[in-house]
Amino acid sequence: MKKLNFLVILLAMSIIACKSEKKETIVEEEIEEIVESEVVTPKKVTMQLASKSDSNVTGNIVFTEENGNVSMTAVMTGLESGEHAIHIHASSDCSSPDGKSAGGHWNPTNTPHGKWGAAEGYHKGDIGNFTADESGNATVSFSTDEWCIGCGDDTKDILGKGVIVHAGADDFTSQPSGAAGARVSCAGIIE
Template identity: 30%
Template structure:
């Protein structure tokens, strides 16, 4: 009789422990992206070659894939413009060379049409209206806010550059998109 009581008690303890919810996992940099769509967006200003504020860019993790960038700007030349993520979060007018090269952590060539490409920071051309304004959301599927080699936020930060001309989606290093005419920087201090 004692043996069967002990067997029943062991079975009850086993069943109770098996039915309990699994322990909650600590949030790591890799798991950050799962929760990120619910967080507040990171917003920074676009400045032009004169250092004047001409708009903003709002960055948030996409609920589907990568990042969604809400770009709003005015005072730009109408037509298509190359738009890229650059490797350093510093925007010093007038030429924005402080933003560095394209964000390219996997060392690929430039351009969506390049068979060897493309950079993580390559994005579709922006189409500025006849009134010099743009208000559009751009998805960047291969970049994360934090975690992994394609993370936007690290010790260097990143910059978003609008170029004077359209990106041809092929030529190295920047698709013949011309000079840098607007810049918006994201730094690690902006992420809480």
């Protein structure tokens, strides 16, 4: 009888130990699933546009990278009503009064200047034209998979570049910059 009681107790302890191990294994699997499904935060760079060439053009720009696309939203005030060009330039240096310290258009693939997406070619900085309303306000939205933020790819990485807003419209044909006129605002794309 003592042997039977001992066997029953031993069997009960084995069952409890197995259930405990099974619970621990399930908990570990749940933790692994939670860790694997971490949310990736989009990369974001926000900058302020500074007036250049004795203009009153200011505003802000936000670049956001998510799922392989970079979107840009620029909100500007102080513009002359009508069409203006906006481009990414080679440098984030906005120190000169005329904005020329930002260099020429960002053109890492050495293609001719043109309208974004044109078969004849375009610079990676050739964003294009936008229209300011009668109060001098404008918003520009643009999105592409041809840019990245801080990825290190010289043909895609916009960090260290500058955004220039021009007094006039881009004609998409004049080389190397589209004859868009004076640089009326500048912002460096820096973290």
